[in-house]
Amino acid sequence: MPGYEAEPGYSRSRRLKRVPGARQLYARSATLAINTMAWFKRESAPLDTSGEKRVKTEGLWVKCDQCRQIIWKKDLDQNSNVCPKCDRHFRIDARTRLSYLLDDGKYEMEDSNLVSTDPLKFTDLKSYAGRLQRSQQETGLNDAVINARGKLDGKPVIVSAMEYAFIGGSMGTVVGEMITRAIERATAEKLPLIVVSASGGARMMEGVISLMQLAKISAALARMDDAKVPYISLMTDPTTGGVTASFAMLGDLNIAEPGALIGFAGPRVIEQTIRQKLPEGFQRSEFLLEHGMLDAVVRRHELKAYISRALDFMKVPALIPA
Numbered sequence: 001m002p003g004y005e006a007e008p009g010y011s012r013s014r015r016l017k018r019v020p021g022a023r024q025l026y027a028r029s030a031t032l033a034i035n036t037m038a039w040f041k042r043e044s045a046p047l048d049t050s051g052e053k054r055v056k057t058e059g060l061w062v063k064c065d066q067c068r069q070i071i072w073k074k075d076l077d078q079n080s081n082v083c084p085k086c087d088r089h090f091r092i093d094a095r096t097r098l099s100y101l102l103d104d105g106k107y108e109m110e111d112s113n114l115v116s117t118d119p120l121k122f123t124d125l126k127s128y129a130g131r132l133q134r135s136q137q138e139t140g141l142n143d144a145v146i147n148a149r150g151k152l153d154g155k156p157v158i159v160s161a162m163e164y165a166f167i168g169g170s171m172g173t174v175v176g177e178m179i180t181r182a183i184e185r186a187t188a189e190k191l192p193l194i195v196v197s198a199s200g201g202a203r204m205m206e207g208v209i210s211l212m213q214l215a216k217i218s219a220a221l222a223r224m225d226d227a228k229v230p231y232i233s234l235m236t237d238p239t240t241g242g243v244t245a246s247f248a249m250l251g252d253l254n255i256a257e258p259g260a261l262i263g264f265a266g267p268r269v270i271e272q273t274i275r276q277k278l279p280e281g282f283q284r285s286e287f288l289l290e291h292g293m294l295d296a297v298v299r300r301h302e303l304k305a306y307i308s309r310a311l312d313f314m315k316v317p318a319l320i321p322a
C-alpha cells in the first residue's frame with residue numbers, strides 16, 4: 001500500500017506476545033472460522049427410514065415434550081412415568097405397563113414362542129426380516145405384544161399388552177394370533193380380559209394377512225361376548241389404524257389414558273379428504289370422551305383401582321363364590 005509503513009520490527013507473532021491472552025484468542029477465532037463452515041454444509045448422513053420415533057431416556061434428566069420442563073428421571077419413574085408438572089402421560093413399554101397393573105408386578109407370560117414367518121418375503125427400504133430381527137433384539141420380544149396372566153387386586157385376569165417399540169406396535173399375524181389366543185383362553189376359563197393397545201395399526205409388511213387379523217379377533221370377541229366374559233379395552237398413546245378399527249373399540253368398557261392419540265386415519269389425511277380444518281384436541285382421549293366414543297379417561301395412577309372396581313361391577317362369573 002503506498003505510503004504505508006509498518007512500525008520497525010512489526011510482526012504478528014511479536015504483537016501476540018505483547019498482549020496477554022491474545023494468542024489463545026487468535027487460535028480460537030481460527031477454530032470458529034472452521035466450525036462455521038459446517039453450518040452451511042448439509043451432512044450427508046443416510047436418511048432414517050425406521051419410521052419410529054424414539055425417545056431416549058437413558059440420561060438422568062428427561063425433557064417433557066408438553067410443558068418443556070426438565071424432569072429428573074427418578075421423579076418421573078416414581079410418578080408412574082407421568083410428568084409431575086403438567087400431568088403428561090409418557091409412553092411406557094409393555095413390561096412396565098404390566099408391572100403397574102398386576103399385583104407385585106408379577107405375571108406369567110404366554111404364547112411368547114410365536115414368531116412371524118414373513119409370509120410375503122417383503123422388502124421396502126429394508127427387508128422385513130431384518131426389521132423383525134432388529135426389533136427382537138431391541139425389545140427382547142418375538143413380536144409386538146405380551147400375553148400375561150396374573151392378578152389385579154387379587155382377581156385373576158388375562159392381559160395382552162402391546163409393545164409400541166416393536167415396529168410401531170403394528171399388528172401382523174403374530175399379534176393377531178396372540179390376542180385371539182388370549183381371548184379364547186379368557187373365554188374358556190371365564191377370566192376377565194384386559195387388552196392394552198399401543199399401536200400404529202395393521203402391519204403393512206404382512207399385507208392382507210395382517211388385515212385378516214381384524215376379522216379373526218373380532219369373531220373371537222363376539223364368542224367371548226356370548227359367553228358373558230368381560231373385556232376391558234385400555235387405549236394408550238397412540239391407538240390408531242386397524243387396532244382402533246377392531247378390538248380397541250369393542251370392549252365392554254372402553255377406557256383411555258389422558259391425552260392419548262386415538263383414531264383411525266391421521267388428521268392430515270382427514271383434513272385433505274373433508275377439506276375442513278379439524279378442531280383442537282381432535283383424536284385425543286378427552287375429545288373422544290366428550291363425543292361419546294369412550295366410557296372414561298382414567299389417569300395412570302388410578303387405572304388399577306378403576307379396573308378393579310369395574311370388574312367388581314361386572315361380576316365376573318368365575319369370581320362369584322359357588
Ligand SMILES: [Zn+2]
Nearest residue numbers: 064067083086
Ligand atoms: Zn410436563
